[in-house]
Amino acid sequence: MTDDNRERSDDGTYSETVTPEDVLALFTDAEPRTATEVADELGIVRRTALSKLNELADEDRIHKKKVGGRAVVWWVSGNDE
Structure with missing residues (x-):
C-alpha cells in the first residue's frame, strides 16, 4: 500500500510524518x-510503526519482549523517566 499524497523533501525522498517522539508519546x-x-x-501502516519502535528500542528508549509466536509487545518502564 502506498500513499501518493505524501510530501517529498527537496532531495525527492518522502518526508517523515511520524517521528519516534510521536510514537514514544503514546x-x-x-x-x-x-x-x-x-x-x-497514529494512523500509519504497521511497517512504519515497527520501524519507529525498533529505532526507539535500539536507542534504549523503549523495551520490547517477544510474547509468543511472532507477537512482540513494547513498553516504557516507569524507571526510564
Missing part, C-alpha cells in the same frame, strides 16, 4: 502495546 501509561496498536493509534 506510552503515557504502563500499558504495553503491539506494533499494530501503535499503527492504529
